Amino acid sequence: MNLLEPVGIPDTEAVMGWRSDFPILRESVHGKPLVYLDNAATTQKPASVIAAEQAYYEHDNANVHRGVHLLSQRATDAYEGARARIARFIGAAHEKEIVYTRGTTEAINLVAQSYARPRLQPGDEVLITAMEHHSNIVPWQLVCAQTGALLKVTPIDDDGTLDLDVYERLLGPRTRMAAVSHASNALGTVNPLAQMIELAHARGVPVLVDGAQAIAHLPVDVAALDCDFYAFSGHKIYGPTGIGALYAKAALLDAMPPWQGGGDMIRSVTFEKTEYNVIPWRFEAGTPNIAGAIGLGAALDYVSVIGLEVAQRHEADLLAYANAALRAMPNVRIIGMAKQKLGIVSFVMENAHAHDIGTILDQCGVAVRTGHHCAMPVMERYGVPATVRASFALYNTRAEVDALLDGLARVEEVFPL
Ligand code: 7TS
Secondary structure: OOOOOOOOOOOHHHHHHHHHOOHHHHOEEOOEEOEEOEOOOOOOOOHHHHHHHHHHHHHHOOOOOOOOOHHHHHHHHHHHHHHHHHHHHHOOOOHHHEEEEOOHHHHHHHHHHHHHOOOOOOOOEEEEEOOOOHHHOHHHHHHHHHHOOEEEEEOEOOOOOEOHHHHHHHOOOOEEEEEEEOEOOOOOEEOOHHHHHHHHHHOOOOEEEEOOOHHHOOOOOHHHHOOOEEEEEHHHHOOOOOOEEEEEOHHHHHOOOOOOOOOOOEEEEOOOOEEEOOOOHHHOOOOOOHHHHHHHHHHHHHHHHHOHHHHHHHHHHHHHHHHHHHHOOOOEEEEOOOOOEOOEEEEEEOOEOHHHHHHHHHHOOEEOEEEOOOOHHHHHHOOOOOEEEEEOOOOOOHHHHHHHHHHHHHHHHHOOO
């Protein structure tokens, strides 16, 4: 990504410029201007991403890797070009280390089934953390059930910070894999990845990073991190749904068997013997989401022009602004106050259930996520059934945080203490 000169918080004019790139932000809901604060679930798409997909369908649509005709070549070039774009964006040494997937979930399942499953023996251990999304829990439970391996969980403290000492202790002689989120979707906590990877590698344990939340907010350099696998979804970084990527070190991918069979993942097929394709195509059976890949490439171009560091400073400002106001409300309890956080604020209110709060906010035009955020163990950890979650993206403004606060004042009227 572009390394921009360090500057302060971007000014209002810059943010308003970014906002104008997103057509959906001109929508109204229930007669109110849309205030979209559900970016951790999915981000909105800039016009350039929508245009890239449309241009592909209007001018280049054909299947990839299959035809000598011009459109197929153009489609293949655009699809493979986007792969190279992804590799550059996350600092991968080579584009063959990028496997297209439907998203983070599919990428993690791929690693669990193709990398971990053949290697796990009964009694071996897979280490995760207590703040994982279900996508980074259930695939490991499945593979543990298939192999007799055991799932170990690193705890988190009351603030939502990972207990690094326990993590280090849990990395034992039977640990074969560590799978950790770069940042938590339910709490916003950013984990000390570099340290966690170093500790795991010191014991010969490979690390998969769930980058679903971090990818749109923190510059990622997989080479510097030295992670073994990094999974993310396009739709969380202003790109399309149904496309994402798995980064994996080439040596690991080379040693992994295919996990789905079909077209494109083979070199030759007879009824007696099939030879598989080389990486990364060995892991991409069937016609892929070509338009999605092209849209994802356009999304990475879009954020690279702005610069993730610049966007992150703005989002941190929104978080600080929202935190200060919410902390001043006696009936609000913020869940997750780690020092290192993304622009995500999860909270509960006395007297009102999260879903009621979400419904009232929706009437005010404010879109937040309510519920367990696919992180039920996190809810259990803090003894709440659900939280309200506001999550910021580069196009949000302080005025939108004010709209959230006005909506919460309305909640207080409906559900007085
Ligand atoms: N991991 C984390 C940390 C996530 O936040 C999510 C999605 C996933 C994995 C799965 O990503 P997918 O694109 O494969 O579905 N998180 C959320 C969320 O917080 N609200 O809706 C989806």
